[in-house]
Amino acid sequence: MSTFRAPKGTYDLIPPDSAKYLAVREAIATPLRNSGYGYIETPGFENVELFARGVGESTDIVTKEMYAFETKGGDRLALRPEGTASVLRAALEANLHKAGNLPVKLWYSGSYYRYERPQKGRYRHFSQVGAEAIGAEDPALDAELIILADQAYRSLGLRNFRILLNSLGDKECRPVYRAVLQDFLRGLDLDEETLRRAEINPLRVLDDKREDVQKQLGGAPLLRDYLCDACKAYHEEVRDLITAAGVSFEDDPKLVRGLDYYTRTTFEFVHDGLGSQSAVGGGGRYDGLSEMIGGPALPSVGWALGVDRTVLALEAEGVELEIPSSTSVFAVPLGEEARRMLFGVVTELRRAGVAADFSYGAKGLKGAMKNANRSGARFTVVAGERDLAEGVVQLKDMESGEQTAVAADAIVSELRSRLG
Numbered sequence: 001m002s003t004f005r006a007p008k009g010t011y012d013l014i015p016p017d018s019a020k021y022l023a024v025r026e027a028i029a030t031p032l033r034n035s036g037y038g039y040i041e042t043p044g045f046e047n048v049e050l051f052a053r054g055v056g057e058s059t060d061i062v063t064k065e066m067y068a069f070e071t072k073g074g075d076r077l078a079l080r081p082e083g084t085a086s087v088l089r090a091a092l093e094a095n096l097h098k099a100g101n102l103p104v105k106l107w108y109s110g111s112y113y114r115y116e117r118p119q120k121g122r123y124r125h126f127s128q129v130g131a132e133a134i135g136a137e138d139p140a141l142d143a144e145l146i147i148l149a150d151q152a153y154r155s156l157g158l159r160n161f162r163i164l165l166n167s168l169g170d171k172e173c174r175p176v177y178r179a180v181l182q183d184f185l186r187g188l189d190l191d192e193e194t195l196r197r198a199e200i201n202p203l204r205v206l207d208d209k210r211e212d213v214q215k216q217l218g219g220a221p222l223l224r225d226y227l228c229d230a231c232k233a234y235h236e237e238v239r240d241l242i243t244a245a246g247v248s249f250e251d252d253p254k255l256v257r258g259l260d261y262y263t264r265t266t267f268e269f270v271h272d273g274l275g276s277q278s279a280v281g282g283g284g285r286y287d288g289l290s291e292m293i294g295g296p297a298l299p300s301v302g303w304a305l306g307v308d309r310t311v312l313a314l315e316a317e318g319v320e321l322e323i324p325s326s327t328s329v330f331a332v333p334l335g336e337e338a339r340r341m342l343f344g345v346v347t348e349l350r351r352a353g354v355a356a357d358f359s360y361g362a363k364g365l366k367g368a369m370k371n372a373n374r375s376g377a378r379f380t381v382v383a384g385e386r387d388l389a390e391g392v393v394q395l396k397d398m399e400s401g402e403q404t405a406v407a408a409d410a411i412v413s414e415l416r417s418r419l420g
Contacts, residue, residue: 009116009124011308019323021127024310025109028129028152035148037107037131042086044111048076053292054085054261065114079113083130084261084286084302085293091134092295102135103300109307121277121309130283132302134290139234142265142285142301143241149269149281149303150247156310157319161280163248164268166224166255167235168203170287173228174263178202180221188216207256222253231264238265261286265301271309273316280313281305325376328419329356332368334384341408342383342393348412354419372398379415383408 006012013021033039048068055062067079080086087106091097096104109129116122131148133141146163153161169177185198185205194213198205206217227235242249249267257266266284274280283303290298314321331346333339342358349356357375359368365382372380383393392405395414406414 007124009118011123011125016323019326020311020314020321021307023321023323024156024307024314025127025129027156028149028305028307028310029107029109030155031148031151032107032131035105035144037105037133040087040090040106040108041110042080042083042090042108044113045077045079046086046089048078050085050089050293051078051081054088054289055082065116067113067115080110081112081114083108083110083112083128083304084132085289087130087132087302088134088289088295088298088300089293091132092290092293092298097135097296097298102298103133103138103141104135105131105133107131119277121274121312123308127307128281128304129307130302130304132300134300135298137287137299139237139265140241142238143245145283145301145303146238146242146249146267147245147247149305152305153269153280153310156314156321158271158310158313158317160273160317161269161271161313162250164252164255164270165239165242165249166252166266167227167231167264168256168262168266168284169223169227169231170263173226173231174223177221177223177226180226181206184220190216203256206254217254220254224253234264257282257284261289261292263287267303269305271313271316274309274312277309279306280309325355325378327355327357327375327377328379329354329415330359330372330375330377330380331356332359332365332372332380332382334365334382335388337385337388338383341388342381345381345393345411349415352412352416354415379418381411381415 051066052062066081068076070076087108091104091106107130111125111127113125115124118124131145133145150163168174181202182198185202190198190213194205194208205213206220208214255266255268257268262284264285264287268282269280270278271280272278281303283301285299285301287299289300290296329349331342333342346356346358357377359371363371369380378398380396380398381393382396387393388408391408393408393411394403395406395411396403
């Protein structure tokens with residue numbers, strides 16, 4: 001056994017389970033690619049200030065959970081705890097907002113890092129697929145992203161998830177609500193750290209998961225009662241568009257996302273089969289984030305869906321993904337001459353786009369056929385000295401068990417024909 005183990009709160013993706021994660025990523029990405037979103041990939045670490053400004057100085061992510069370090073050159077960097085700030089930074093740096101029509105529509109997939117207490121569904125290293133629509137203020141964009149996430153989940157076979165929806169207002173109406181909420185929070189029996197947070201960003205207190213805090217928040221004022229007419233109209237349009245698309249959602253006036261940059265539309269995807277870590281994804285509109293990190297005014301909206309938690313949700317519902325075998329043809333040589341010939345066949349099959357594997361090592365027929373079975377291949381090609389002398393190979397259908405002799409120089413075309 002190795003001396004080393006994966007760090008606490010992390011996990012390794014290994015076959016065959018890793019195929020589920022790849023299938024989930026692909027299912028989430030497919031509707032995005034079909035809707036004009038281009039792929040973007042950013043570094044795994046960024047300047048600390050990018051997250052401090054964008055995510056928020058008062059958030060747990062920045063104050064407690066971010067992996068920050070100083071390089072040998074004196075730069076203060078952090079492993080990325082979320083994707084939106086990095087994607088917006090990259091889009092601004094590349095001037096994508098100046099290159100053509102807005103919005104700039106981007107999707108991404110990657111690993112993120114937060115120093116948290118490890119538990120099922122909450123890891124220190126986790127995987128997300130995200131989407132951002134940068135540079136347009138349009139209720140249809142908000143609705144589009146919610147609908148695409150719903151489409152992705154349903155394509156995987158998930159049914160028992162819920163979409164929670166709320167509006168957090170904007171720079172016109174939120175300050176009024178903020179002052180009212182602060183007055184309310186000052187009258188509660190809260191610890192010093194929570195009271196300090198209430199002075200910086202009182203909406204963050206509403207997101208506190210501690211039971212003793214939540215009990216006191218029962219009579220908290222609701223932001224929906226303080227929305228300006230523009231925000232009310234915007235939110236109603238989002239709701240109408242989602243409803244017209246046949247997507248079910250629940251209005252949740254207490255929904256607050258854990259990042260400071262959200263404005264107006266905010267939403268969360270939850271699955272009740274996951275226990276305390278019920279959120280499988282979420283997002284919202286962040287109209288002021290570009291200016292927070294030094295860019296121009298670029299109203300934007302986006303979401304991130306957790307790959308890890310989506311896999312857990314599938315398991316909770318008992319959904320088995322149909323994952324095709326990674327191997328279609330398995331070659332079993334018997335003897336050195338057959339080994340050279342079949343290795344050439346496998347190479348030719350791969351070049352023709354057929355997934356093929358080979359029995360490596362000095363295995364006998366019995367051991368090699370066990371490997372063929374384990375590979376999940378539809379067909380096995382076997383050749384020995386007698387077969388080569390006759391100019392044929394044996395082609396075995398692993399589903400029916402039928403075995404036929406095929407001319408050696410025709411085996412590639414025969415397999416391509418049978419595999420379609």
